[in-house]
Amino acid sequence: MSNKHFFTDPSSLLSSALHAVTLTSPSLSLDSPNKIIHRRSKNDTQVSLLSGGGSGHEPSFTSLVGSGLLTASVAGTIFASPSASQIRTAILNRVSTKKGVLVIVMNYTGDVLNFGMGVEKARVGGIEVDMVVVGDDVGVGREQGGKVGRRGIAGTVLVVKIAGALAETGASLKEVGDVARLVAENVVSVGASLNHVHVPGRGASEDDNLGSDEVEVGMGIHNEPGSERVKTDLTGLVKKMLKQMLDISDQDRGFIELKKEDDCVLLINNLGGVSVLEMGGIANEVIKELEGSYGIKPLRILCGTYMTSLNGMGFSISLLRLKDTGLGSGKSMLNLLDAPAEAVGWAAPIAAKTWEAKRSDVSVQELSVQDAEEETPGNLKFDFSLAKKVVTTALKRVIAAEPDITRYDTIVGDGDCGIGLKRGAEAVLEVFGTSKETDDVLVFLQRVTKAIEASMDGTSGAIYAIFFNALTSGVREQSPTSSSPAAEVREKMQVGIWARALETSMIALGRYTPAKVGDRTLVDALAPFVGTLSKTGNVQRAADAANEGAKKTKGMKASLGRSVYVGNEHVGEVPDPGAYGLAEILLGLSEGLK
Template identity: 45%
Template sequence: MCGGGSGHEPAHAGYVVKGILAGAVAGNVFASPSATQVGRGIELLDNDKGTVIIVKNYTGDVLNFGLAKEQYAAQHPEKSKRIKFVIVGDDVAVGREQGKIVGRRGLAGTVLVYKIAGALADRGGSLEEVYFMSEWVAGRLATIGVSLGHTHVPGTASASSELISSEIEIGMGIHNESGHSRLSPIPKLSELVPQLLDFLTSTTDDDRSFVPFKGNDHVVALVNNLGGLSELELSGIVAEVRKELDTRNFKIHRILAGTFMTSLNMSGFSLTLLLLPAGGEKDAPELNTILSLLDDKSEAPGWKWSSASTPLPISVQIAPQQEKIVKASHGRIFAENPRDFVDSVTRSAHGLIKAEPDITRMDSVAGDGDCGLTLKAGSEGVLTKISAGDITGNDIVRSIIVISQVAEEVMGGTSGALYSIFFSGLAQGLQASLPNGGEANPDVWSHALSTALANLYTYTRARPPSRTLVDPLSAFVEALAKADNDIAAAVFAASKAAEATKDLVAKAGRSAYLEGDRLQKEQVADPGAWGVKVILENLA
């Protein structure tokens, strides 16, 4: 039997399985149920083998569940020996001095006690066996939480102790209790996780060394969503925790991740380590027994699926990337001035990086906010290839194919695909014009650009004016052909087309989903078109 205040869903009712003699008693949000409610729960669970009550170490829970237990024992003296009480306190943020006689708070590690004890009971374990296992696991748990802010209890005034936007709080309780410390500015995850593991595994801090870690320990790790994280964010945290545990030579037998015990929608997570028994440890269950109990399939709705195997080494999980080797199938094509070619590409890359904030701002209104960052990432990838000598003016076809690969692999998404298709078409156009190789003069470039644009049109329905990157790109290619290869005139035409997107209704792209004439009223240019404008102006 378990329970406590509401607001920690799926704890606690989510760990009760239909058809199995188990139960949970819930109080109001962040408030213990009354002893009367708990007593009714004990009566409903009355059985011949006995009952183990497991509660988190909070005063209200301990008092009300304890009172109900004692009242039940007094009313049923013949059954008093068949009801056991387990208190779980796994929070390492509260040191011995601060906790004094109250002790550590109960956090997400409590769920591991539920699972292991519940599985043992389901196997037919005796009252004493289940009680011993519960006590043993509870004594080997260390948990710490971290959050970007306090949570708001429905129906109450907003909390006055909210963190500012540049702060994060370590050790916050699951009922909005203040934590151990606040950090500002907010550290990167790669810097935060080591600090949290220091709290969990310290053996030198007499005030906070609760679990006997010795080094090279065998552990189970639980990464718990406190309610406000996405699955993607939680997965990133799991990866960083795994990496840091490996660095510290922990032997990770299981990693459990998910929403196990929340604090309503708190924007944070908690990290729990269960220290598994070492070989020959006195009065300890077998390591494999604990793991098998964790692995036993559960029908409880709140228990998230987890792998019943030791995590594979990261080196095995990720296949090494095979380097693509660009081989010329035609004669080598080179620029009229190879140095100018590289300088132009370099200028365009730096120009996009500088323009990232403006493009991001545009895309925050007109799209999903990632266009500037995508173009910046692609530009940084191109600069890396230039530094490596993979982009040169002495073999422009190979260089353009390399740029196409960067667009595909580094940029990704729709923009990456469009740029990659265009540059692939450009390489094909150059090879068609100079099958035996040679110098790419303005006529060759103009023909190749027209080929690339036609190639791009095969895969997009956007045609100018469409409020997409096609508008300035098409204007540039067509003006270059009509203006006798006057690149300045072509760039001017492209810039004018990009500016004109401020007054256009979107016909394609994500902007097409925006309501009415909002973009025209706010005079927001298409971010993709603006990116092309920046590239061409710097190329020229």
């Protein structure tokens, strides 16, 4: 695992790389604050396609924006999903919404939650939006995937290409969405790698390095462990990978039946660090094994770099079974795959007429006034000084706990939970320093929510953003029609308004995640807090219940989140990082009220 990089600051790297996309493709612009690559000209005659995810998978998805492909892409930090705030801005301000918007996202918890949040926000505004979630990785079987399901990997690129070509014809949102789902249902993929990758800016670790003669089958694109580590040559590896994809008798991994008489497309994808020479040898081995052992001769063979894991020393194989779209021969999956596209990440050259078009000086856009949300006041008043004291105590407590949260998440996840919580806490603290004091509860909550949406990405960011938006709505629904004295409102909120609003927030969160108590997530701390507060009206007892819930996760097997994919022997030795971090916040709230 190489830990040497030309960039040691991941934020600087991401900013530079995004700007470079607009330089190599003159039809695109960059919304720098929101990390959105989008087409410079909006087109009201076709459905807009939006995708994205954590950075580090380039050319997916930033370099797949262009004619015949995506309308816009939203980038998160390395291996972490973009925030709900970024996605909402992309839908509302960076693409045409006249014919609707289709969101295509890979099946990772943070991506599904954050993009789902953006979709819901758009729907509230009356925009027609659909979302397709792609889970093509057979490296994760039915048993291991459980409630989470299969991960999305390189097969997603085929979904994007076919849906993008169909959108270009002027098809309706329903037609484009239906075809995208059809492709997603008929594509399977699996990857393999010689080693894990090192993320720029993070400390180096040799713990997960593979042996010099080992290869990991089914490794995820975020360094998640695969299904097994084997010692074999390329021929044996390809046989094993294709068997996982094509053995329909395997009840755990047999997701599609591909017969030799079926038409199909083969995609062989470089995970970033394999030489072009070796990729040619790998492609030859895959094609030879497909025909020799299965009698399958793909109608199209794509070999190149489409979805990476930084500089991953590995490759993935994807097979798409071609099905009838029901839209006529001119709009078959194969026709749409063959249709011209103009994007630097697709194997089609940028047209001369695009280069000759007048370049605009708006390739890098700053956040404009219309992008900002207005604060909507309410009638519920509170003691701002007390709120500042209580919330500050809670936030400083979770900031102090960041090293432990990060350590726990390094063991059971990807190590970004603690940093994400710290970033969110610091953003809310900044609200106290830069915003005018307010005695309006709803204005205060909206400021906190906006700070969370703008600063927190990944799964935790999505969950906190959804929860606080719902909490704000819940408080608004129960606001009095006129102002009440601060002390009276404070007491009512402790035993009434807050409890009921928290209950509605739990219901809202349940629409986007199936997480329940016992799944080893932050819900193990959140649900006991809400339940105890509703029953007792006592914040101290509720916080203690949350703390106990977090402690209980120590021995739990994960059912949701990225920990599902981590078969680490130390998982049982630490609590769930998200639950632990939330418990620290809630204990801090209790402490601040004393």
